[in-house]
Amino acid sequence: MIGLLIVGILVLITIIAIQIGKVTDLTSEIRGEEVVAQRITENQSRWLLVFCAVFLIYCVASAIYYKNSMLGYGPHEAASAHGVRIDGLFNTTLLFTGIVFIATHIALFWFAFKYRRKEGVKSKFFAHNTTLEYVWTGVPAVVMVLLVVNGLVVWNDVMPDIDPSEEVIEFEATGYQFAWDIRYPGPDGKLGTKNFRLIDGANNPLGQDWSDIKNVDDFHATEIYLPVNKKVRVQITAKDVLHNFYLPHFRLKMDAVPGIPTYFVFTPTKTTEEYREELSKYPEWQVPYDESDPNGPQRWELFDYELACAELCGKGHYSMKRIVKIVSEEEYNDWLAQQTSYYVQNVRNTDNDPFKGQLLDYEVAARSAELESEFESAIIMDDPSEASIRLTNVFFNTGSAELKADSKYELDKVAEILKDYSDVSIEISGHTDNTGNTDSNLILSDERAKTVTNYLINKGIVASRLKSVGFGEARPADTNDTAEGRQNNRRIEMRIISQNI
Amino acid sequence: MSLVKTFDEEVLIEEQGFDDHFHEHHHEDKYKSSFIFKYIFSLDHKIIARQFLFTGIFWALIGAAMSVIFRLQLGFPDESVAWLKPFLGRWIMINEETGMGTLDPQFYYALVTMHGTIIVFFVLTAGLSGTFSNLLIPLQIGARDMASPLLNMLSYWFFFLAGVVMFFSLFLSTGPFSGGWVAYPPLSALPQASSGSGAGMTLWLVSLTFFVVSVLLGGINYITTVLNLRTKGMSLWKMPLTIWSFFITAIIGLLSFPVLVSGFFLLMSDRSLGTSFYLSDIFINGQALDYVGGSPILYQHLFWFLGHPEVYIIILPAMGIVSEVLSVHARKPIFGYKAMVYSIASIAFLSFIVWAHHMFMSGVNPFISNFFVVFTLIIAVPSAVKVFNWITTLWGGSIRLNSPMLFAIGFVSLFISGGLTGIFLGNSALDIQLHDTYFVVAHFHIVMGVAAFFGMFAGIYHWFPKMFGRFMNETLGRIHFWITLIGAYMIFWPMHYLGMAGVPRRYYRFDSFDAFGQFTTMNEFITIAAIIVFFAQVLFVVNFIWSINHGKEQTTKNPWLATTLEWTTPIKAGHGNWEGNIPTVHRWAYDYGKDGEDYIPQYIPLTEKEKAEIDNH
Secondary structure, X not given: OHHHHHHHHHHHHHHHHHHHHHHHHHHHHHHOHHXXXXXXXXXXXXXXXXXXXXXXXXXXXHHHHHHHHOOOOOOOOOOEHHHHHHHHHHHHHHHHHHHHHHHHHHHHHHHHHHOEOOOOOOOOOOOOOHHHHHHHHHHHHHHHHHHHHHHHHHHXXXXXXXXXXXOOEEEEEEEEOOEEEEEEOOOOXXXXXXXXXXXXXXXXXXXXOOOOHHHOOOEEEOOEEXXXXXXXXXXXXXXXXXXXXXXXXXXXXXXXXXXXXXXEEEOEOOOHHHHHHHHOOOHHHOOEOOOOOOOOOEHHHHOOEEEEEOOOOOOOHHHOOEEEEEEOHHHHHHHHHHOOOHHHHHOOOOOOOOOOOOOOHHHHHHHHHHHHHHHHHHHOOOOHXXXXXXXXXXXXXXXOOOEOOOHHHHHHHHHHHHHHOOOEEEEEEEEOOOOOOHHHHHHHHHHHHHHHHHHHHHOOOOHHHEEEEEOOOOXXXXXXXXXXXHHHHOEEEEEEEEEOO | OOHHHHOOHHHHHHHHOEOOOHXXXXXXXXXXXXXXXXXXXXXXXXXXXXXXXXXXXXXXHHHHHHHHHHHHHHHOOOOOOHHHHHHHHHHEEEOOOOOOEEEOHHHHHHHHHHHHHHHHHHHHHHHHHHHHHHHHHHHHHOOOOOOOHHHHHHHHHHHHHHHHHHHHHOOOOOOOOOOOOOOOOOOOOOOOOOXXXXXXXXXXXXXXXXXXXXXXXXXXXXXXXXXXXXXXXXOHHHOOHHHHHHHHHHHHHHHHHHHHHHHHHHHHHHHHOOOOOOOOOOEEOOEEOXXXXXXXXXXXXXXXXXXXXXXXXXXXXXXXXXXXXXXXXXXXXXXXHHHHHHHHHHHHHHHHHOHHHHOOOOOOOHHHHHHHXXXXXXXXXXXXXXXXXXXXXXXXXXXXXXXXXXXXHHHHHHHHHHHHHHHHHOOHHHHHHHOOEHHHHHHHHHHHHHHHHHHHHHHHHHHHHHHHOEOOOHHHHHHHHHHHHHHHHHHHHHHHHHHHOOOEOOOOOOOOXXXXXXXXXXXXXXXXXXXXXXXXXXXXXXXXXHHHHHOOEOOOOOOOOOOOHHHHOOOOOOOOOOOOOEOXXXXXXXXXXXXXXXXXXXXOOOOHHXXXXXXXX
C-alpha cells in the first residue's frame, strides 16, 4: 500500500514538475525574459534575507532548547576530572566559531540582498586588496594558534599513561561481538596475562593464562564499579574486531584493538548518586521513567552511567551496554569484598589448573584465618578439650610418616598460635582409615602424630606443651565405605588439653 | 559601444585564433561513424562528461533512497516496514503474529555502508569531478579534447564496470558489504564477523579497485591536458579557478588513490591468502585464528592517507565551480584570484599530512597526534580565506539570483557551517568526546556531502546549456534549491545536538541506551525532513531529464555573458569543439565590470590602456 503511495507521489511530482516547467517557460516568453529574471532576483534576494534571519534564530533557539540535554551543560557537567577541561575547550571553540558563523552568514546573505542586480547599477571592479587579504589570513591564523595551543595542552595532560610508581585502580575491558567483559585485578592489584589461544568460551572467556599467578585473584564483573576521586586506568582490548570503549558522561573514548592493548587514565569525580541528585533538579527528569507507570520511579532515580561501543563492530554494535557505578570508597570496598576470583570459582583444582594439588597463597591465608578462628572459638568453650580441631592441610606421603611440603604452612600457623597462647597445651592425634592391617595403622598414626609434634618442637614450641597420640582406625570421623569417607578419616587432629590461666 | 560588441567574436577568433590545422586532419568529426561510437564508446570529452553525470545521478538516487530507508529505521523504529518487503525481500523480518515488519540490523548496516561508499566515490568523486573536469577542462583551456581521448573513455568504462560490480553486490544472499564505508579490518576481513564481509566485501574491493583505475586514468589525463593543451596565451595564471581546482584535484587523486589500492591489496591477501597484515590475536566464533603480528591500525593509516585527501577531491571541484558561478552571476571578478589558487594548493598539500586526525582515538600514540592537530587546524586558514573571498566577491556586485547562483550562495553557507565544526573535531582533545558521534555525521554531511552537492547543482544549472543546448527550468530549480537548503539544515543541524549529547553514529536503534534514547522527536523530525528532501531531488531529476529535450532553448552562444572560452563554441559543438581556429587568450577569466564594461571575454585583446597598465607594473 505504502509502496503504491510512493509510486503515486513520484508520478505526481513528475507531472507537477513538467506542468510548472511549461507554464513558467511560457510566462517568461510572454513577459520578456529580462523582466522575469529581474523580478525573480528581487524576490529571491528578499527570501535569502528572510532565510538568513530565520536560520540564525533557528540555530540559536534550538541550541537553547536542547541545551540541558547536551553533555557539558545543565545537569550534565562532566563526571571526570579531565572532562571538565574538554567541556571548557568546547565552549571556547564554540565562542570563536559562533562569532564567525553569525558574522559570515550575515555578510553573505546581506551582500546577496544588497547587491542584487538593479537596473542601471554597475558592479564594482574590485579584484583584490592586499591589506584586507593579510588581515583575514592573519586573524584566523592567530585564533587557530590559540585554539591549537589550548587543545594540545589539554590533550597532553589527558592522554599520557600513568607513571609506574603512581597508585591507580586498574581494570580491564574486553570488547567482543557483542558485549564487554570486565576484569579487575583482585587484591594483588595486577592483571594476569592473557593469550587469545587460551580463550575457551565456557571456561576461560578472556584467555587468561592460569600459570600466571597474577591471574589467580582476578575477578570478572558484570558492572563496572569505581570509587569516586581515585585515579583509574582502564586497559582496553578486543577479542575479535575493533570496538570502542566509550563512556560519554566521563568524556572518554578509546578503540579496543585485537592484538594491541590500549588504555585510558581518568578520575571519576561524581558518584552515580550525586549525578542523580543533580538531574533531579531539572523538570524533564522529574517524570516517570516508564510512561505507562506514572507512580513508578522517576527518570532521575534510574539514571546510570553507561558504557557503550563507538566503533562499528557488526550487526549488534548498537547493543553493547554495561552499567557503570561510581560509588564512595567504602561502598567500593564492600563491593570488592563480595567478588570472587574467576579462577577460584571455575578453574581451581580442575584439569585446567596448573596449580592443581598445590596450595596457593590465598588458600594458605584463608586456611590460617580459619584455623585461628576455630582455635579461638574452642578456647572460649567451657571445656576446650571437647573441641577437636582438624588440621585439614597436613598431608603425608602414602603409607609413610613423612610430611608433604604443603603441610608446613598449616603447621607453621599452629606454631604461631601456640606462641600467642603460651599457656595452652595441646594433644596432637593421628588417625587412619580401615584399609590394611589394624596394628600397622595404629603405628602409622602414632608416627604421624609424632612427626607433627617434632615439627612443632623444631619451630620452638616447648615439648611439654605437646602430647602426641595415635588412634589408628579406632576413631573414624566418617564412613570407611567410600573413598571420600576414608580420605576424611585419614587425618591429624588437635585438641586443647589444658590451659593455665 | 561596449567592447564586446565592437568585435565580432567569430571574426576575431578566426583572425587572432590559433590554427592547429584541425580541419585538414579531421574533416568534420572523424569519429562520427555510428551511434555506438558517438554516444556510447565515445571519445568526445563532452559526451564522456554526460556519461559521468548520468551515471552519477543514477547512483545518487540509489544512495539517497538507501538513506531514506535507514532514516525510517532511526526515526520510526517501531513502525512496521512490511511494505518494503517486495523491494528488500528477506531483509525485512516479518513477525508472524503481529505482521510487524522490521529492518534486519545486518541490512541496516549494509545500507549505511553502501550509502557512504556510493555517495563518496560514485557520486561526489566520479559524478562531480568526472563530469565537470571532462566537460570544462578542454573547453575552458581551449583544447579540442583531452590529451588522450582513449584513456578518457576507458576512465568512464572502468567507472561503469565498478558500478556494475557494486550493483551486483546489492543482490547477494549474504548482503552487500556492511562494515562501514571505511571498511576497517578485522570486521571487513573476516566473513565470520559479519555476513556482509563475505562475498559482499570481495565485490566491494573489486569494484573500488576498478574505480581507482578509473580515477587514475582520468586524473593523469586531466593533468596532462591542463599542462600541455592550453591554447595560445592561456598561461597558468589566466586559467579560470575551475581549471585550477580540477587540476589540483587530479594531482591529489593521482598521489593518494594508489595508497588506498595498496591498502586494499593487503586486505585482499589477508582475506584470501592467509597473510596477517592487519590481523592478530583474534578469537571469533569459538575459534582462535592463526593470524599473528598484524595491525588493524596499519590499514587505517593506508585508508586515511587516501581518505582525507578524498574529501578535498570531492570539495575542491565544487569550490572551483562555485568560484566561477559566483563571479559570473555577480558580474564581478572573483576576489583574490591568486589567493584562491594558493589556498587550493595549500589545502591540497596539507590534505596529505592530516590523515591521522581520523585516528586520534584508534590507539595510535597520543604524542603523534600533536602534529596532526597542528596541520589539521592550519587548514582552517586557507579555508577561511576562500570564504572571505567568496563573500567579498558578492560585495558591490550586480547579482543575478538564478538557480546556479542560489546554489553557489547556499554552498558558501554550508561550507561555513560545516567547516567551522571541523575546528572542533580537528582538535584532538575535543575529538575524545565527539569522535564517532552524530557531531561527526553532521560535520561531514554538511561540509562535504551537501556542500559538494550544492557545488554540483550550481554547476549543472550553470553548464546545462553547454551540455544540452537548453536551459533547466528556473522555477523548478528554485523550488529545488529552497527545499534542499532548508531541508538539509533541518536534517543535519539537529545532529550536532545529538552528537553533543554523546549519541554515537552507526546505531541501529538508540533505545538500547538510556542516554541515547531520549531524542525520539528529533529523530522523527530528521527523518521527515530527509524524506521531503529526497522528493525534492526527484523533482530535480525530473527537471533535468525533461529539460534535455523540452527545456527552454539556448539561442545565443554565451547566455550568461561569461568571459571563459567554453561559451565561444557553437551551441551544439561537435567533437573538436571549435569549428575553425582555437581562440587565443589575452586576459584572465575575470574581467567583469572592468572599465565600465559588463564583461570582457578572454579572447579579446588588451586595449592600449591595459597594455600601458601592465607595462607600468
